Amino acid sequence: MKNGSTLFLRLAVILLGLPVLALCIFLVPNIGDFAAELYPEMEFIKYLVIVFFYVTAIPFYYALYQAFKLLNFIDQNLAFSELSVHALKTIKLSAVTLGTLYIFGMPLFYLVAERDDAPGIILIGMIIIAASIVVAVFAAVLQKLLQQAINYKKENELTV
Structure with missing residues (x-):
């Protein structure tokens, strides 16, 4: 497949x-400063906010990296391979991790929103959180479909 076919993606x-x-x-540093201004009695909140946003960026960028790898597999005609299934599984886990981190971070959002x-x-x-759930479900469905396609491909190779 040509490299240009996935260029848009x-x-x-x-x-x-x-x-x-x-x-x-x-x-993010400005949000941390803003949270510290809202709660001057809690000095640590600035660092809590900054660390929260930076930690949540890790699974987001890891999922983007895996999506980039998946596009490379498609360009190399390895779309129907275990590598692609693994990339989709990792995207799903990254989305679940991101959603979970934001669920646990919602009290922090509530504190800032209340004040x-x-x-x-x-x-x-x-x-x-909703977007993370959608991405996780979509990646899980694609992973399952791709795994079934790989299994059908293996069965056809054995029967021929």
């Missing part, structure tokens, strides 16, 4: 990663 993966990188570099009187902050956390 590679570009989409990169374009998904760039805004999150920009947010991590420029906005700032901004319920939209909680909504943002809920959207990230």
Whole structure:
């Protein structure tokens, strides 16, 4: 398969990663400072917020890396291989990890939203959790379909 066939998807993966990188570099320290201003009696909250967002970026970028690897497998005609199944499994686990981290981080969102009187902050956390669940389910379905296709391919090779 030509490398250009997945070029658009590679570009989409990169374009998904760039805004999150920009947010991590420029906005996360400001969010930490904002949380510290809201709760001056809790000095550690600034670092808690910063660490939370940086830790949640790890499974996000790992899933993007696995998606990039999956696109490489497609370009190398290895789409129907165990490597692709493993990449989809890793994407699923990364999405579940991200969603779980945000579920455990929701009290932090609640603290900031309560003091700032901004319920939209909680909504943002809920959207990230929902998106993670959707990605995990989609990756699980694709993983199962791909595994079935590989099994059918193996059966056909044995019967011929």
